[in-house]
Amino acid sequence: MCAAKLVPEASIRQQYEYIDLIAAQNREKARLSGRNPRAVAHTFGCQQNFADTERIAGMLSEMGYDITDDVNDADVILYNTCAVREHAESRALGNVGALTHVKKARPETVIALCGCMVQQEQIAEKIKKSYPHVDLVFGTHALWRFPELLFRALSREKRVFDISGDAAGEIAEGLPVLRGTGAHAWLSIMYGCNNFCTYCIVPYVRGRERSRSPEVIEAELRELVAAGYKDITLLGQNVNSYGRDLGLGMDFSDLLRRLDQVPGDYLLRFMTSHPKDASPRLFDAMAECGHVAKQLHLPFQSGSDTILQRMNRGYTAGHYRELIAYARNKMPELTLSSDIIVGFPGETEADFQQTLSLVREVGFDMLYTFLYSKRSGTPAAEYPDSAGKEEKQDRFNRLLKAQDETVEHRQAAYLGKRLRILVDGTAKSPDYPFAARTEGGLLVCCKGPGLQLGDFAEVEIDKTTLRCLFAHTIIQHETS
Numbered sequence: 001m002c003a004a005k006l007v008p009e010a011s012i013r014q015q016y017e018y019i020d021l022i023a024a025q026n027r028e029k030a031r032l033s034g035r036n037p038r039a040v041a042h043t044f045g046c047q048q049n050f051a052d053t054e055r056i057a058g059m060l061s062e063m064g065y066d067i068t069d070d071v072n073d074a075d076v077i078l079y080n081t082c083a084v085r086e087h088a089e090s091r092a093l094g095n096v097g098a099l100t101h102v103k104k105a106r107p108e109t110v111i112a113l114c115g116c117m118v119q120q121e122q123i124a125e126k127i128k129k130s131y132p133h134v135d136l137v138f139g140t141h142a143l144w145r146f147p148e149l150l151f152r153a154l155s156r157e158k159r160v161f162d163i164s165g166d167a168a169g170e171i172a173e174g175l176p177v178l179r180g181t182g183a184h185a186w187l188s189i190m191y192g193c194n195n196f197c198t199y200c201i202v203p204y205v206r207g208r209e210r211s212r213s214p215e216v217i218e219a220e221l222r223e224l225v226a227a228g229y230k231d232i233t234l235l236g237q238n239v240n241s242y243g244r245d246l247g248l249g250m251d252f253s254d255l256l257r258r259l260d261q262v263p264g265d266y267l268l269r270f271m272t273s274h275p276k277d278a279s280p281r282l283f284d285a286m287a288e289c290g291h292v293a294k295q296l297h298l299p300f301q302s303g304s305d306t307i308l309q310r311m312n313r314g315y316t317a318g319h320y321r322e323l324i325a326y327a328r329n330k331m332p333e334l335t336l337s338s339d340i341i342v343g344f345p346g347e348t349e350a351d352f353q354q355t356l357s358l359v360r361e362v363g364f365d366m367l368y369t370f371l372y373s374k375r376s377g378t379p380a381a382e383y384p385d386s387a388g389k390e391e392k393q394d395r396f397n398r399l400l401k402a403q404d405e406t407v408e409h410r411q412a413a414y415l416g417k418r419l420r421i422l423v424d425g426t427a428k429s430p431d432y433p434f435a436a437r438t439e440g441g442l443l444v445c446c447k448g449p450g451l452q453l454g455d456f457a458e459v460e461i462d463k464t465t466l467r468c469l470f471a472h473t474i475i476q477h478e479t480s
């Protein structure tokens with residue numbers, strides 16, 4: 001057990017030197033052209049990828065780039081890719097293919113790809129051969145060296161490909177971050193995954209689990225709260241194994257209790273939890289920490305023990321039920337969501353029925369359902385499969401229907417209830433112009449005098465639909 005290697009400060013300083021070099025070039029370009037250079041930084045993946053993009057955008061911004069969404073008006077276009085399912089890869093590749101016209105029109109544009117998809121050697125090779133308009137490719141382990149890699153790509157020495165790096169992983173601290181302007185912020189507490197679920201590519205492209213130090217996390221939380229963020233999500237592939245590599249004798253529930261001491265009016269959420277490591281200890285901490293939202297995303301993937309074992313998930317459906325019973329007993333107001341994979345190799349109708357039963361019995365507020373997607377290099381890619389495509393799709397549709405029925409009831413039960421919400425956007429409904437989230441993360445469209453983005457407020461629910469609660473304010477809290 002040993003803490004992950006920290007990238008030495010001297011290496012981080014070196015990256016800042018590259019940032020300064022590019023910034024100087026950009027100032028000169030801006031002087032000549034009368035406009036700041038622009039960059040696109042787009043995320044195709046999950047929250048972790050999004051948090052990575054925020055770091056890249058932070059570096060780009062320090063280099064003097066204005067961040068834009070318009071690929072036709074950008075000097076640098078960076079796509080941060082995902083590999084979790086085939087669809088994610090084909091979507092990213094389709095979008096990269098579509099950039100050929102941009103490159104033709106403006107050959108000086110730098111096209112860069114990073115993230116999980118390109119960390120796979122065979123994909124990096126494919127891009128080298130079949131996507132000649134791509135100038136720069138770097139994997140998840142090289143993210144912190146982006147300034148140096150971009151400098152090389154800008155110098156046009158050649159196409160720059162770097163998917164090197166130790167799967168044991170490093171942690172790079174001290175790089176800039178450009179966060180969104182709303183109430184919500186992501187805070188990575190750890191990187192990588194050690195679980196090797198047999199269907200999943202993540203451990204291969206993200207490396208081993210490594211935890212950031214509690215001091216660094218706490219300092220970042222303090223900064224976020226001071227900057228006015230009110231809805232902060234702690235991120236990791238399996239937050240419940242936080243700290244195992246640090247050897248400090250602390251776990252994720254200890255971290256939650258420590259962070260909860262940071263003063264301020266804010267909510268802490270976290271994702272993702274793994275049922276094999278989630279424990280009563282965690283639920284006790286959630287229940288007792290005032291800042292921690294009573295919201296749990298606990299993916300169970302399948303309700304069949306046979307399938308769970310072949311997925312290498314390390315728990316049974318019975319254990320999952322016990323965890324939920326404990327958590328709900330401690331936190332009756334808990335909102336619960338989960339991920340499910342339909343059509344894992346060898347899944348029978350009887351296995352699927354067990355998934356359906358679990359869904360009906362537990363009653364989730366939200367489900368993320370996925371059709372199994374074969375990922376080359378994972379053990380499940382070699383497993384024999386019996387069910388056909390149509391059969392799997394039919395199971396998928398039945399699952400969605402069962403879930404919609406549950407959600408309709410659960411939403412209806414909020415009618416007339418009073419809840420605390422955080423306003424975080426505008427809604428399309430003219431009668432309920434604000435979009436907000438409950439502490440449990442449910443969408444609320446609301447109305448009431450003086451509501452503003454970033455406000456917490458007390459509301460009463462007027463009506464409910466499958467996707468949204470509608471509410472008016474009761475008492476308004478302080479303004480940000």
Ligand code: SAH
Binds near residue numbers: 200201237272370372
């Ligand atoms: N670390 C998290 C989530 C990782 S990926 C966890 O363990 O819960 C998010 C979700 O994608 C997973 O929970 C799983 O439901 C789904 N997923 C991962 N690999 C998949 C695959 N090969 N096919 C279909 N869905 C997959």
Ligand code: SF4
Binds near residue numbers: 193194196202237274
């Ligand atoms: Fe993938 Fe499993 Fe790790 Fe989640 S816990 S990232 S599903 S290997």
Ligand code: F3S
Binds near residue numbers: 045049116205
């Ligand atoms: Fe996330 Fe996709 Fe990578 S789900 S960790 S971006 S493979």
